[in-house]
Amino acid sequence: MEAGKTRILLNLSQVIHIDSSGLDELVASQLTVSNKGGEIKLLHLTEQVREVITRANLSAVFDIYNNEYDAVANFKRAVLRVAKPLPSLSHDDVVVTSRAGYQSGITAQLQPRRLQNDNL
Numbered sequence: 001m002e003a004g005k006t007r008i009l010l011n012l013s014q015v016i017h018i019d020s021s022g023l024d025e026l027v028a029s030q031l032t033v034s035n036k037g038g039e040i041k042l043l044h045l046t047e048q049v050r051e052v053i054t055r056a057n058l059s060a061v062f063d064i065y066n067n068e069y070d071a072v073a074n075f076k077r078a079v080l081r082v083a084k085p086l087p088s089l090s091h092d093d094v095v096v097t098s099r100a101g102y103q104s105g106i107t108a109q110l111q112p113r114r115l116q117n118d119n120l
Contacts, residue, residue: 006038007075009068013044018052030061039063041071 008029018026030040041063045053053059065071 006033006036008033008038008040009043009071009075010040011043011068012046012049015046015049018049023052023056023058027058027061039075041065041074043068043071 010026026040026042033040042053043065045064050064053062053064063071063074065074
Protein backbone atom coordinates (compact mmCIF):
# COMPACT_ATOMS: atom_id res chain seq x y z
CA MET A 1 0.00 0.00 0.00
CA GLU A 2 1.61 3.23 -1.18
CA ALA A 3 1.40 6.10 1.29
CA GLY A 4 -1.38 8.51 0.37
CA LYS A 5 -2.48 6.63 -2.74
CA THR A 6 -4.93 4.11 -1.38
CA ARG A 7 -8.59 4.91 -2.00
CA ILE A 8 -11.13 2.21 -1.16
CA LEU A 9 -14.85 2.36 -1.85
CA LEU A 10 -16.65 -0.58 -0.21
CA ASN A 11 -20.03 -1.31 -1.76
CA LEU A 12 -21.92 -3.09 1.02
CA SER A 13 -25.24 -3.44 -0.79
CA GLN A 14 -25.04 -7.25 -0.74
CA VAL A 15 -23.97 -7.56 2.92
CA ILE A 16 -26.76 -9.26 4.82
CA HIS A 17 -24.99 -9.65 8.18
CA ILE A 18 -22.12 -8.02 10.03
CA ASP A 19 -21.03 -8.80 13.58
CA SER A 20 -18.39 -7.46 15.95
CA SER A 21 -15.53 -9.24 14.19
CA GLY A 22 -16.67 -7.74 10.88
CA LEU A 23 -16.78 -4.28 12.49
CA ASP A 24 -13.31 -4.91 13.93
CA GLU A 25 -12.03 -5.63 10.40
CA LEU A 26 -13.61 -2.46 9.02
CA VAL A 27 -12.18 -0.31 11.82
CA ALA A 28 -8.72 -1.90 11.58
CA SER A 29 -8.72 -1.36 7.82
CA GLN A 30 -9.83 2.24 8.29
CA LEU A 31 -7.00 2.87 10.76
CA THR A 32 -4.37 1.20 8.58
CA VAL A 33 -5.40 3.06 5.45
CA SER A 34 -5.84 6.46 7.14
CA ASN A 35 -2.47 6.15 8.94
CA LYS A 36 -0.89 5.85 5.50
CA GLY A 37 -2.81 8.85 4.16
CA GLY A 38 -5.46 6.84 2.31
CA GLU A 39 -9.22 6.78 2.54
CA ILE A 40 -12.01 4.23 2.93
CA LYS A 41 -15.60 5.14 2.13
CA LEU A 42 -18.66 2.94 2.59
CA LEU A 43 -21.35 2.76 -0.08
CA HIS A 44 -24.94 1.45 -0.15
CA LEU A 45 -25.21 0.19 3.42
CA THR A 46 -28.07 -2.22 3.96
CA GLU A 47 -30.46 -1.36 6.78
CA GLN A 48 -28.94 -4.08 9.00
CA VAL A 49 -25.36 -2.86 8.46
CA ARG A 50 -26.36 0.78 8.99
CA GLU A 51 -28.09 -0.17 12.25
CA VAL A 52 -25.06 -2.10 13.54
CA ILE A 53 -22.67 0.74 12.65
CA THR A 54 -24.97 3.27 14.33
CA ARG A 55 -25.36 1.15 17.49
CA ALA A 56 -21.58 0.76 17.70
CA ASN A 57 -21.19 4.56 17.41
CA LEU A 58 -19.03 4.17 14.31
CA SER A 59 -20.97 6.50 12.00
CA ALA A 60 -18.41 9.26 12.61
CA VAL A 61 -15.50 6.91 11.82
CA PHE A 62 -16.58 6.23 8.24
CA ASP A 63 -17.64 8.37 5.31
CA ILE A 64 -20.95 6.76 4.30
CA TYR A 65 -22.62 7.36 0.93
CA ASN A 66 -25.77 6.23 -0.85
CA ASN A 67 -24.53 7.44 -4.23
CA GLU A 68 -21.38 6.13 -5.94
CA TYR A 69 -20.78 9.35 -7.87
CA ASP A 70 -20.78 11.41 -4.66
CA ALA A 71 -18.47 8.95 -2.91
CA VAL A 72 -15.91 8.97 -5.73
CA ALA A 73 -16.17 12.75 -6.10
CA ASN A 74 -15.30 13.18 -2.42
CA PHE A 75 -12.01 11.29 -2.57
CA LYS A 76 -8.96 13.51 -2.51
CA ARG A 77 -8.38 14.35 -6.16
CA ALA A 78 -4.58 14.54 -6.16
CA VAL A 79 -4.18 10.77 -6.39
CA LEU A 80 -7.21 9.61 -8.37
CA ARG A 81 -6.32 7.88 -11.62
CA VAL A 82 -6.96 4.58 -13.32
CA ALA A 83 -3.74 2.69 -13.86
CA LYS A 84 -5.38 -0.09 -15.84
CA PRO A 85 -9.09 -0.59 -16.59
CA LEU A 86 -10.59 -3.69 -15.01
CA PRO A 87 -12.07 -6.27 -17.37
CA SER A 88 -15.83 -6.59 -17.38
CA LEU A 89 -17.44 -9.68 -15.96
CA SER A 90 -19.97 -11.53 -18.05
CA HIS A 91 -23.30 -12.50 -16.51
CA ASP A 92 -21.95 -16.03 -16.15
CA ASP A 93 -18.88 -15.07 -14.13
CA VAL A 94 -18.78 -14.81 -10.35
CA VAL A 95 -15.62 -13.62 -8.66
CA VAL A 96 -15.23 -14.42 -4.98
CA THR A 97 -12.06 -13.99 -2.97
CA SER A 98 -11.49 -15.17 0.56
CA ARG A 99 -8.76 -16.30 2.90
CA ALA A 100 -9.01 -19.99 3.70
CA GLY A 101 -10.03 -20.71 7.26
CA TYR A 102 -10.58 -17.03 8.08
CA GLN A 103 -13.83 -15.72 9.54
CA SER A 104 -14.33 -12.03 8.78
CA GLY A 105 -17.73 -11.59 10.41
CA ILE A 106 -19.23 -10.27 7.18
CA THR A 107 -21.72 -12.27 5.13
CA ALA A 108 -22.78 -11.21 1.64
CA GLN A 109 -25.09 -12.59 -1.00
CA LEU A 110 -23.12 -12.43 -4.24
CA GLN A 111 -24.94 -12.19 -7.52
CA PRO A 112 -23.25 -12.00 -10.91
CA ARG A 113 -23.51 -8.65 -12.63
CA ARG A 114 -21.86 -6.84 -15.47
CA LEU A 115 -19.32 -4.20 -14.53
CA GLN A 116 -19.41 -1.04 -16.60
CA ASN A 117 -16.14 0.46 -17.83
CA ASP A 118 -17.71 3.71 -19.03
CA ASN A 119 -17.51 5.24 -15.52
CA LEU A 120 -13.70 5.00 -15.35
